[in-house]
Amino acid sequence: MSDRFFVARAALHRSATHFEAAAKDWRDAEGQLNYANIGSDDLGLIGRMANIPAQYNQTVGEVWAELSKGSNSLNQVATTLEIVSESYKRTEKATVQEILKAKKDFRGVPPAAD
Template identity: 45%
Template sequence: MSELLVATAALRRASKSLTQAAADWAAAGSDLNGAKLGADDLGYLGRVANIPSKYNAVVDGVWQQLDSGRNVLALSAVNLRMTANEYDHAEDKNLTLMPKHG
């Protein structure tokens, strides 16, 4: 039978990196809060061409994608951490069940 070896410390490091990436994506989303244009911000021609509305729709789309990506990163970080914990728990349990030699 072959042995399964899981590097739980590596999983936890990856989890921390993903958590940081999720925070960075959240910060990028927050930066978009002040990025929307008012109806008259580009003057008469901008209003007539409806440019602020079109621009704001793009900003909303970018924010939604950033938020979705942040969620995926955060959930991935949690799942890696939980996987590392489960493997450590299973290993500890197996060690306590093994007969002692010596």
């Protein structure tokens, strides 16, 4: 087991891009359902008597709502991955600056005697 830890920021960014693309696909599907409702007489008398249009429209509404939740969740994942990537970028930059400062501060200091 290694005592090293690192974050592959590029991989986080790539993953975020994939989640953004998936969210767009879900939004596209959600948009298609905006026009999927049917009228109460669209399936004729038997359809109306069996309440099929209302049941169908209710199901379309439920699917639309779940697609909306899904696209929002996928966007949240993408945003969080980008935030994590940027956070590690700032942390790495600060760490490198501290190391360089420490290295500069210790120039000319002889090593400790054993």
